[in-house]
Amino acid sequence: MSSLPVEVLLGIYLGLLTGIVPAFVAGALGFLVRYVTGVTLPGFGVVVLALAIASINGGLLILADDAIINSPRLLMAVLVVLMLALYAHSQGDKLGAELPRRVSFTSFRKRTLSADVVEFVGTVGQVTVRPGGEVRDMEGYPPLPQTLRTTIRDGSWRLPADLPLSELEVRLEERLRTDHDLADVSATIDEQGRATIAAAPPSSGLSRRVPEGRRAVSIDALVPTGLSRSDAVRIVTADGTVSGTVLSARGSGDDSPGDLESRLEPETATDGGVDDDAVPAVTPSTATTAGGEGRVTVAVSRRDARTLLSADRGRIVVQSRGTSHEFEALSLLGRTGQTVRRVTVGADPPATRPDEYDDVTILAVRRQSAEEENRRRGWVFAPGIERRLEAGDDVFVAGSESALDRFVEETR
Known part of the structure; x- marks a missing residue:
């Protein structure tokens, strides 16, 4: 009879040899039971099942060598088989609990960027997307000019980092199509912010810009x-x-x-x-x-x-395109230290006429009261002193910051 250390090693070897199939069956069964029913398979049942399957494999070895029955290696082999079966059962049960029961192709597309490539500007996360290789040609279109291919390959684009990769790909395609007037483009972005781009050159030049x-x-x-x-x-x-x-x-x-x-x-x-x-x-x-x-x-x-x-x-x-008079008016107000603010009149304004407010000029009023439901709704610019302010009116007022703050407090 062999020494005890040798018997232990032989028992471990025998347990690994006969415990692979019971471990696989225990893991698969634990996963299916937990995934389908949501209930964990009892450990006692796993032990009985593992020993039953292992006895079939071990019986063939016993027939070949009767000394196995009376040696310590049998006990060690049984322990190894049970350990493998229980471990496989726990992993299968864990997988059955974590795997979503409703899987769609959309969930696979909702991948996000790796945290290593996200750059924070203040509290906003951004990512710089760069091509991960050569820009490929699209099937069915002429090849890209070399200058345009080089421009896209050497380019980089900053996009929001809080979007899934599918949305980032759509935004990158829109950016490329707009910047380079491409006829068609396809982009794929991985978790590291590397883009695989296939593009088609513009299908037309001058005719696209001629108005109808x-x-x-x-x-x-x-x-x-x-x-x-x-x-x-x-x-x-x-x-x-x-x-x-x-x-x-x-x-x-x-x-x-x-x-x-x-x-x-x-x-x-x-x-x-x-x-x-x-x-x-x-x-x-x-x-x-x-x-x-x-x-x-x-x-x-x-x-x-x-x-x-x-x-x-x-x-x-x-020919001159002219200047927006609205911006000119705001610029003139800014030079005099005045600003424009939109305010909604509260339930009980202390003053009722526009000329009764000090240091504030009312530029426009939009009536919200029910008595004017049948009248034309819209903004009235430069309202006269006879037009009284009422609760719910929207007004545009101009004045200094302090005067506007007082106006807001008074009209709440």
Whole structure:
């Protein structure tokens, strides 16, 4: 008979050999019972089941060697089998309790970013998303130009970090589609903020920016410095003056070294314009011309298009867009130390007429009382002294901060 340490090792080996199947059955059964019924399978039942299954495997070994019955290794093997079965049962029961009973594909998409990549600006979490590799082409579309592919590959985008990855992917696709005017784009973001991007180049250039009912016409002219897309211009020709909106422009100053980024979008090549591959793409919102002799493409009506087509050259006059008078008024009030605030009149205002409030000017009033239900509802600007303030009225008032604070306290 072998020594005790050898018998213990042989018992452990025998228990591992015969306890794999009972442990698997105990774990699976514990998981199914807890997941389906919500009840934990009793440990005594697990012990009986494990011993029953292990006896089948162990019986074959006993037939091969009768000395196993009278040796300590049998007791050690039984202990190992029971330990494996109980451990597997506890893990299966734990998994059955934690696994959600209603699983949908939406729950799998609600993955969030790893906490390691979140940057906090104050109390707001943000993440910087960068491409995780080369920008792939989309099937069914032409390949991306190399300059545009490099621009997207080297770019980065800051997005809110409290959104699931599926929403971040949608926002990144919208950002790419807007910034680069892509025909189609698909983006996938992992937990580390790395994006896998597939994009298609713009399917059209100039035709997409021409408003409905308008025509795009190019004409040679002296291009003003700083001319940008969407500027309102007048083109003076020998046959008349035409008003239009700039779609693209290119001057002689754009050809000088260092001014390539000042050029408007080169994809708007029209009868004599530049080729798309000759110049890099530029962000449309900041592109301006460097001035000089060149060509301008404008959107005009059909009748005015004939006038430009019959002219060999024109003179560009840029029209002013004007300034918002509302912002001018607020700016003037700010210079005098006054601000504007919207206030709702309380139930019992101490004064009833607009001229009875000191240091406060009432700019507009909107009546909320029931007696004017049949009248026209809306704001009344510069109300007269005969229009009394009533409970529930919305008013816009102007004055100093201290005067407005007193007005708010009085009208509560």
